[in-house]
Amino acid sequence: MNSVLQSLLFTSSLTNYFWLNENTEDSTMKNISVSKEIVASEYLNLLYLLYCGEYNIVTPGPFKQGTYLSATTCLVCTYASHNYEPFICPTLPIPSTNQCTLEDCFKHFNQDEYLINDSRWFCPRCQRLCNGRKRLEIYKLPKILIIQLKR
Structure with missing residues (x-):
């Protein structure tokens, strides 16, 4: 559970x-x-x-319906790759400010991540490791959304 x-x-x-x-x-x-x-x-x-009831376990069916959209873009040729990944409980980072709202946490979660140096991305079009930009968004919400806040 x-x-x-x-x-x-x-x-x-x-x-x-x-x-x-x-x-x-x-x-x-x-x-x-x-x-x-x-x-x-x-x-x-x-x-x-x-x-x-007669049950001592509950299946978390309604919690397993969320989907992330992961979009990675090559910064050399602008090729974009889109992947869909299921999630149960998104972990939202807390911005390093004294006070923030849940909306601020979602904005921080949706920020672009730049893939450079050791984190470069293999571009299928360029056929080599390239600098890239990755963005993770919530594409589909589950029926019941449980959010975990990352410390």
Whole structure:
């Protein structure tokens, strides 16, 4: 099971809140948006699966649907190569500023990486190692996105 889910499941105050309030009209639950209500409902379903059901494992199907687009461009002939790679949990670097938003982390994640010196790229058109530029983007989001922040 994913470490983030394990952390949530073993956060006793959160789990107890759901167990104790599942059949009551909670004032905080009335005022949340529909998307947050869906997340809360899915969390309660997960609790039932693990603690009340006949299962002790959960398959992470909805978490395995993300796709990265990796685009590498030769800086000599401008040939571009595109590769699609699946991901479960993207790791976003935190910019070296005192404060930043999640949007800043995504911008930092999407920055171009220059492939020079020992990191040069083999260009299929030039048929040799060339300086290149690589960009990694999230092409397709999974149904449920879990983000890991890189320290």
